[in-house]
Amino acid sequence: MSLALTVISLGAGVQSSTMALMAARGEIGPMPDCAIFADTGWESSRVYEWLDWLETQLPFTVIRASRLGLDLGNLSVGVASGAVPLKGSSLPPFFTAGPDGMRPKQCSKEFKTRVIGREVRRMLGVAPGKRGPKGKVVEQWLGISFDEMSRCKDAEQAFTTNRFPLVELRMRRQDCLGWIAERQYPTPPRSSCIFCPYRTNNEWRDLRDNTPSDWDKAVAFDHEIRRGFPGMTGAQFVHRQRVPLDKADLSTHAERGQIEFGFLQECDGMCGV
Ligand code: SF4
Structure with a gap:
């Protein structure tokens, strides 16, 4: 069966940006029909700036899609304040x-994977709640690198085949940065929500020192979600030390002789790339 659609799942981080630029230069084929960026509304300002630049380099359309209703940050704050029910929220x-x-x-399934899936269904003309086409008619490219290949997973939708071009090319994250530098492109940022608990201390420090307005927003957000949800005992935090973000010790795990904790350990492949 021939493909109806080839889409890039664009996280707008190092790997998916490299993959999109390689496709634009014809180094991975066939040329995708579009790239879809699932926007939680809370990426760092550097990611949005990068995305604006990346769009100018790609010969195919970049679609920015979001989950219907509250964005991820406002949903989290809404649940913590009791204004939004916990049930059905994807925090x-x-x-x-x-x-x-x-x-x-x-969050990543509801605010990233399924947002892209819904956009693909819309492009195929499949109405909400209706069955999709028979056979594998969509190829979705994910920017998972060879060093993170444990994150490779099948697509949720039966009519979509996931493809991992960077794994096919055995390109690690560092190789992506090298490929970008050799072609004198600017360095992409790491993509993730500014409050994502999967940040390493290195990444928290980077946010604090290099994008202070994003850091201030993350500190305020952390304060606002403290109550957790009505009926919860204790409190919740964005930082693993379980202290307010601006009180956390941001020395790196490596500096303390511990293992770093980041996306690879926990994420299902759609965030951070
Ligand atoms: S970056 Fe973190 S908080 Fe944002 S959707 Fe992904 S896992 Fe969730």
Whole structure:
């Protein structure tokens, strides 16, 4: 069966940006029909600036799509204030204290994977709630690099085949940065929500030192989600030390002789690339 659509799942980080630029230069084929960026509304300002630039370099359309209703940040704050019911909300994996734990991660599937899936269905003309086409008619490219290939997964929709061009080319994240530098493109940022609990201390420091307005927003957000949800004992935090973000010790795990904790350990492949 011939393909109806070839789409890039564009996280707007290092790997998916490299993949999109390689496609634009004909180094990966066939030329995609479009790239889809699932916008949680809370990426760093550097990611939005990067995306604006990237669009000017690509010969195919970049579609910015969002989940209907509240964005991820406002949903999280709404649940914490009691204004939005917890049931059915798809929240980030915040750290909880009293008892210590971590909330399940529901956000990336609802705010990234399914947003792109819905956009693909719209492009195919499939009405909400209706069955999609028979056979594999969509190829979706994901920017997962060879060093992160444990994140490769099948598509949720039966008519979509996921493809991982960077894995096919055995390109690691560092190779992507090298490819970008050799062609004298600017360096892409790491993509993720500014409040994402999967940030390493290095990344928190980078946010604090290089984009202070995003840092201030993350600190304010962390304060606003403290209550967790009505009936919850204890409190929730964006930082794993379970202290207010602006009070966290941001020395790196490496500096303290511990293992770094980041996207690879927990994310299902749609965030951070
Ligand atoms: S970047 Fe983090 S908070 Fe944002 S959608 Fe992905 S896992 Fe959730």
